[in-house]
Amino acid sequence: MRIILLGAPGSGKGTQSQLLMKSHGVPQISTGDLLREAVAKRTALGLRAKSAMDAGRLVDDATVLGMIRERLTQPDAAEGFILDGFPRNIAQAEALDVLLRELAKPLEAVVLMDLDLKVLFKRLTGRRICEDCGRVFNILTAPPGTPPHCPKCGDSPRLIQRPDDKEEVIGKRLDVYEAQTKPLIEYYEAAGLLRVVNADAPVEAVFANLQAAVGAAAPVTAVD
Ligand code: AMP
Numbered sequence: 001m002r003i004i005l006l007g008a009p010g011s012g013k014g015t016q017s018q019l020l021m022k023s024h025g026v027p028q029i030s031t032g033d034l035l036r037e038a039v040a041k042r043t044a045l046g047l048r049a050k051s052a053m054d055a056g057r058l059v060d061d062a063t064v065l066g067m068i069r070e071r072l073t074q075p076d077a078a079e080g081f082i083l084d085g086f087p088r089n090i091a092q093a094e095a096l097d098v099l100l101r102e103l104a105k106p107l108e109a110v111v112l113m114d115l116d117l118k119v120l121f122k123r124l125t126g127r128r129i130c131e132d133c134g135r136v137f138n139i140l141t142a143p144p145g146t147p148p149h150c151p152k153c154g155d156s157p158r159l160i161q162r163p164d165d166k167e168e169v170i171g172k173r174l175d176v177y178e179a180q181t182k183p184l185i186e187y188y189e190a191a192g193l194l195r196v197v198n199a200d201a202p203v204e205a206v207f208a209n210l211q212a213a214v215g216a217a218a219p220v221t222a223v224d
Pocket residue numbers: 009031032033035052053054056057058059060064084085086087088092164173
């Protein structure tokens with residue numbers, strides 16, 4: 001499996017990539033995760049990327065492309081990959097085409113996770129990460145009256161909000177998506193690779209549609 005999950009921030013790319021990774025045994029390659037890791041470790045790359053990330057802007061192409069080249073040439077990506085959050089603009093898509101041609105590993109599909117902007121906003125403002133188990137969930141979809149808590153660990157863990165999920169940054173990230181990332185829909189449609197999945201549905205239903213879209217027969221094994 002060699003695919004891209006395309007979609008606005010909050011469309012569920014991360015969650016669905018993880019499920020695909022479990023059922024297909026190929027790595028999820030998330031440029032957002034790689035960048036956050038670099039920021040947390042305070043590497044030179046991380047320090048360079050941080051201000052753009054905090055402001056909801058894209059990190060420069062050269063930095064991201066260097067990171068992707070290194071990641072795609074690691075042994076675990078030899079049998080396939082799920083790209084999540086990359087490419088984010090036409091220049092990155094063109095560079096990816098060149099790299100994959102070089103590696104003789106052409107893309108099989110690009111799946112657009114389709115979701116209304118209003119739903120995206122709610123998903124992003126409510127998104128929290130449990131510091132104990134790393135689970136990502138939404139406090140706005142919990143039953144009314146329930147205090148925010150991790151569905152797995154309960155009330156005690158600390159819940160983290162990504163700095164770029166704060167309301168004032170979300171607008172900027174969605175603008176960047178509209179202006180820079182959305183043109184990729186046409187780009188991959190023209191290449192005959194685009195599939196569209198309705199992402200406004202429960203996780204399991206989206207996953208079933210995603211499996212169908214990538215033509216995978218593998219059963220759903222873990223959706224907890
Ligand atoms: P994400 O977790 O995919 O929403 O990414 C979080 C942030 O990391 C984005 O708002 C960008 O600042 C940066 N980022 C992630 N992927 C890319 C990319 N492919 N190109 C440029 N910046 C990126």
